[in-house]
Amino acid sequence: xxxxxxxxxxxxxxxxxxxxxxxxxxxxxxxxxxxxxxxxxxxxxxxxxxxxxxxxxxxxxxxxxxxxxxxxxxxxxxxxxxxxxxxxxxxxxxxxxxxxxxxxxxxxxxxxxxxxxxxxxxxxxxxxxxxxxxxxxxxxxxxxxxxxxxxxxxxxxxxxxxxxxxxxxxxxxxxxxxxxxxxxx
Amino acid sequence: xxxxxxxxxxxxxxxxxxxxxxxxxxxxxxxxxxxxxxxxxxxxxxxxxxxxxxxxxxxxxxxxxxxxxxxxxxxxxxxxxxxxxxxxxxxxxxxxxxxxxxxxxxxxxxxxxxxxxxxxxxxxxxxxxxxxxxxxxxxxxxxxxxxxxxxxxxxxxxxxxxxxxxxxxxxxxxxxxxxxxxxxxxxxxxxxxxxxxxxxxxxxxxxxxxxxxxxxxxxxxxxxxxxxxxxxxxxxxxxxxxxxxxxxxxxxxxxxxxxxxxxxxxxxxxxxxxxxxxxxxxxxxxxxxxxxxxxxxxxxxxxxxxxxxxxxxxxxxxxxxxxxxxxxxxxxxxxxxxxxxxxxxxxxxxxxxxxxxxxxxxxxxxxxxxxxxxxxxxxxxxxxxxxxxxxxxxxxxxxxxxxxxxxxxxxxxxxxxxxxxxxxxxxxxxxxxxxxxxxxxxxxxxxxxxxxxxxxxxxxxxxxxxxxxxxxxxxxxxxxxxxxxxxxxxxxxxxxxxxxxxxxxxxxxxxxxxxxxxxxxxxxxxxxxxxxxxxxxxxxxxxxxxxxxxxxxxxxxxxxxxxxxxxxxxxxxxxxxxxxxxxxxxxxxxxxxxxxxxxxxxxxxxxxxxxxxxxxxxxxxxxxxxxxxxxxxxxxxxxxxxxxxxxxxxxxxxxxxxxxxxxxxxxxxxxxxxxxxxxxxxxxxxxxxxxxxxxxxxxxxxxxxxxxxxxxxxxxxxxxxxxxxxxxxxxxxxxxxxxxxxxxx
Numbered sequence: 036x037x038x039x040x041x042x043x044x045x046x047x048x049x050x051x052x053x054x055x056x057x058x059x060x061x062x063x064x065x066x067x068x069x070x071x072x073x074x075x076x077x078x079x080x081x082x083x084x085x086x087x088x089x090x091x092x093x094x095x096x097x098x099x100x101x102x103x104x105x106x107x108x109x110x111x112x113x114x115x116x117x118x119x120x121x122x123x124x125x126x127x128x129x130x131x132x133x134x135x136x137x138x139x140x141x142x143x144x145x146x147x148x149x150x151x152x153x154x155x156x157x158x159x160x161x162x163x164x165x166x167x168x169x170x171x172x173x174x175x176x177x178x179x180x181x182x183x184x185x186x187x188x189x190x191x192x193x194x195x196x197x198x199x200x201x202x203x204x205x206x207x208x209x210x211x212x213x214x215x216x217x218x219x220x
Numbered sequence: 221x222x223x224x225x226x227x228x229x230x231x232x233x234x235x236x237x238x239x240x241x242x243x244x245x246x247x248x249x250x251x252x253x254x255x256x257x258x259x260x261x262x263x264x265x266x267x268x269x270x271x272x273x274x275x276x277x278x279x280x281x282x283x284x285x286x287x288x289x290x291x292x293x294x295x296x297x298x299x300x301x302x303x304x305x306x307x308x309x310x311x312x313x314x315x316x317x318x319x320x321x322x323x324x325x326x327x328x329x330x331x332x333x334x335x336x337x338x339x340x341x342x343x344x345x346x347x348x349x350x351x352x353x354x355x356x357x358x359x360x361x362x363x364x365x366x367x368x369x370x371x372x373x374x375x376x377x378x379x380x381x382x383x384x385x386x387x388x389x390x391x392x393x394x395x396x397x398x399x400x401x402x403x404x405x406x407x408x409x410x411x412x413x414x415x416x417x418x419x420x421x422x423x424x425x426x427x428x429x430x431x432x433x434x435x436x437x438x439x440x441x442x443x444x445x446x447x448x449x450x451x452x453x454x455x456x457x458x459x460x461x462x463x464x465x466x467x468x469x470x471x472x473x474x475x476x477x478x479x480x481x482x483x484x485x486x487x488x489x490x491x492x493x494x495x496x497x498x499x500x501x502x503x504x505x506x507x508x509x510x511x512x513x514x515x516x517x518x519x520x521x522x523x524x525x526x527x528x529x530x531x532x533x534x535x536x537x538x539x540x541x542x543x544x545x546x547x548x549x550x551x552x553x554x555x556x557x558x559x560x561x562x563x564x565x566x567x568x569x570x571x572x573x574x575x576x577x578x579x580x581x582x583x584x585x586x587x588x589x590x591x592x593x594x595x596x597x598x599x600x601x602x603x604x605x606x607x608x609x610x611x612x613x614x615x616x617x618x619x620x621x622x623x624x625x626x627x628x629x630x631x632x633x634x635x636x637x638x639x640x641x642x643x644x645x646x647x648x649x650x651x652x653x654x655x656x657x658x659x660x661x662x663x664x665x666x667x668x669x670x671x672x673x674x675x676x677x678x679x680x681x682x683x684x685x686x687x688x689x690x691x692x693x694x695x696x697x698x699x700x701x702x703x704x705x706x707x708x709x710x711x712x713x714x715x716x717x718x719x720x721x722x723x724x725x726x727x728x729x730x731x732x733x734x735x736x737x738x739x740x741x742x743x744x745x746x747x748x749x750x751x752x753x754x755x756x757x758x759x760x761x762x763x764x765x766x767x768x769x770x771x772x773x774x775x776x777x778x779x780x781x782x783x784x785x786x787x788x789x790x791x792x793x794x795x796x797x798x799x800x801x802x803x804x805x806x807x808x809x810x811x812x813x814x815x816x817x818x819x820x821x822x823x824x825x826x827x828x829x830x831x832x833x834x835x836x837x838x839x840x841x842x843x844x845x846x847x848x849x850x851x852x853x854x855x856x857x858x859x860x861x862x863x864x865x866x867x868x869x870x871x872x873x874x875x876x877x878x879x880x881x882x883x884x885x886x887x888x889x890x891x892x893x894x895x896x897x898x899x900x901x902x903x904x905x906x907x908x909x910x911x912x913x914x915x916x917x918x919x920x921x922x923x924x925x926x927x928x929x930x931x932x933x934x935x936x937x938x939x940x941x942x943x944x945x946x947x948x949x950x951x952x953x954x955x956x957x958x959x960x961x962x963x964x965x
Contacts, residue, residue, distance in 0.1 A: 043879075046873075046879065047871075047879045048879040049879060049880055049881075075882065076880075076882040076883055076885070076886040078882075079880040079882045079883045080839050080842070080883055080886075081839075082880075083835055083839070083878070083879075083880055083883060084835040084836040084838075084839040085835075086835055086871075087830075087832065087833045087834065087835045087836055090830040090831075091830045091831050093830075094830060108792065108795045108796075108799065109795055109798065109799065
């Protein structure tokens with residue numbers, strides 16, 4: 036599973052970005068997205084496009100954590116969202132690892148840009164969060180992660196040197212997010 | 221003006237003549253009403269830049285594409301859309317034409333009429349310049365029947381349709397193909413792809429100008445491409461056992477006045493349709509209507525003689541007769557009353573490929589390939605076809621539907637029918653009984669011929685399917701969907717997978733076409749499920765890619781035209797098509813555009829700003845532009861890019877800069893590449909390009925320095941509506957408008 040975590044300001048400007056991989060089940064914590072290295076902008080496109088859904092879901096969902104809100108099927112990318120009172124939004128894109136057998140079959144028609152989508156049915160057998168992005172376990176793990184990041188975000192935002200809407204450059208915050216990722220995802 | 225996405229569910233057409241209203245609005249409004257409306261939209265735009273105030277919401281909902289693009293952006297759009305940009309593509313969002321596509325789909329399933337002409341008739345017609353004989357002469361005129369066609373549905377209410385048509389086929393070629401077709405299934409898809417590539421090539425060859433001006437009239441090239449694709453797909457399927465759309469509803473038996481023994485010839489022709497090698501295969505229902513036509517040669521023969529013969533025919537063969545008066549000499553362009561024969565709309569990919577090549581050679585000679593006819597001939601043929609359809613074919617079909625509904629369907633619906641189908645289920649797999657012709661055979665188990673994979677034409681399963689198809693072709697979708705619904709599980713029990721898939725497909729399609737039914741979400745789910753089943757049966761159990769693709773394409777278009785949350789599942793099906801790899805490279809890009817169009821047609825809920833899918837639509841447009849560029853079609857790429865800019869217009873700041881740096885750089889690169897390729901394709905020197913690009917770059921950078929704090933955000937606001945309008949209307953106008961002017965100056 037590869038993750039791309041973004042905090043967006045109320046004006047949709049990204050104030051914090053981090054890409055990391057899973058550390059569970061022997062993962063090394065390095066993100067391996069399905070897009071080729073030249074197409075890493077895809078993550079931002081997908082995140083940006085899911086804002087449509089966030090804007091809709093924030094009025095229909097009572098909680099701060101909106102759970103899994105959007106999917107980008109061609110690349111099997113899943114988006115979870117978390118709202119903060121100040122209008123910043125946490126968006127987490129997670130992408131299950133590509134199964135070795137689906138690599139050849141998916142490549143037939145889909146272009147290299149969009150990546151090839153994995154076989155969703157085959158993935159359902161394992162219950163680990165890495166393998167099943169819509170399971171309750173995953174939802175719960177993402178929620179824990181979001182809550183922990185939110186705590187750190189609040190502390191960072193309270194810093195006298197931080198103005199709302201500024202990019203978050205604090206190394207402490209970055210390590211905390213990384214640690215949370217390691218812990219939960 | 222009917223707004224494509226949401227008109228259908230909101231206001232169902234009046235109980236009579238839905239075709240009238242629709243086609244009228246389709247044909248008339250683009251010319252007359254468009255300009256005034258767009259001026260309205262522009263006024264609305266300049267008045268309040270991006271905030272749809274409640275009174276305006278009706279207009280903006282209809283004109284959503286246009287109103288989404290503040291003028292500043294379309295003027296500044298950096299893509300090199302020279303002539304077309306100002307005109308064609310501004311309108312394409314509205315011309316996206318769900319109604320049009322709906323009508324296309326409806327017309328694709330029109331009754332088939334087989335033509336069987338005597339030698340002397342074909343000889344006469346060949347002299348007029350139609351190599352294929354009588355069939356080829358009739359074919360282009362059958363596709364649109366002049367005037368309204370009134371059809372009575374199963375509950376007795378009648379409706380008038382303006383766009384009704386019938387499909388003429390050659391009886392000799394009917395039903396012969398399937399054996400060889402099976403091997404060539406995939407080649408049908410390959411052919412479609414080839415047709416698309418050809419069309420693209422010709423469009424690109426004349427730099428898109430001819431395409432946009434000639435046959436699409438203001439439609440952007442890609443929309444017409446998507447339509448061409450759909451039309452090709454729908455006409456690529458030939459007569460097959462599992463669906464009866466290709467089976468003849470009637471056959472036109474024709475002799476000419478030159479015939480020496482007219483009545484004997486007619487009898488012989490009739491007999492040949494029943495026996496001998498002209499007999500249709502076992503899975504075609506044999507009781508179709510026979511219609512007798514006498515072609516009178518105006519130039520050579522005596523009309524009194526023909527009239528006498530015609531009277532004789534009427535006495536012998538009943539009322540289904542017609543005297544068609546044609547001139548036998550060939551008409552050429554320079555003749556006084558020459559009329560060009562219309563193009564066939566429904567050419568199969570194969571014919572398209574062979575026909576297109578023919579036309580090209582003729583173009584070199586300086587003449588158009590299409591033949592000409594005398595005005596009198598044209599009107600004679602038109603009135604013949606109208607009479608044939610209105611007075612014979614449609615009453616015949618109505619009658620058949622009523623009879624079958626009464627005799628077969630009601631028995632199946634009744635308690636005993638249910639018991640029968642249940643007992644059949646438990647009886648295990650019965651031996652395939654070959655009941656004699658004429659026997660109803662309802663009680664025997666296993667009517668399905670497992671060896672040849674079809675139901676014989678007289679089994680209840682086949683008849684029910686035929687009845688549903690007749691109802692579908694008569695546009696009685698309610699009856700059609702209920703019949704499909706009834707039989708689809710039977711096919712599953714018999715493991716007749718192709719029938720199974722077809723019934724599921726058509727059930728879902730007829731439910732979606734039925735304008736009155738279904739707005740609830742639960743229905744939508746069941747429709748999705750049906751498409752899923754159909755697609756699985758076609759693909760996995762029958763490996764029939766053509767039908768699977770047809771099914772999914774219909775799903776995309778019809779769900780899209782439903783509007784609301786159905787558009788999202790339409791987009792999902794389009795993605796599935798790409799995922800399955802059913803389409804080639806051009807088709808792939810077309811489906812990307814369809815995804816974008818699906819998302820773009822989703823409108824915000826009420827006056828609120830959320831609920832639209834602008835960003836998603838924009839993203840898919842950008843990807844499509846990227847792919848067009850890679851396919852070497854910068855014209856189309858720039859059209860897509862412009863579409864994307866328009867879609868992104870109201871989710872971005874007024875300065876049009878993407879908040880995400882990587883996205884911005886990707887789009888900048890794409891714009892630049894499209895521009896360079898476009899200019900290269902037009903033969904411009906691209907040496908001075910970098911300078912222009914630099915100017916562009918600095919412009920973008922200077923814009924990035926703008927403060928974006930007054931961007932309206934929904935999140936921070938307690939009440940999204942009122943506060944939104946108040947906040948954004950005032951300061952933005954004052955600050956941003958001068959900025960834009962300054963930069964442009």
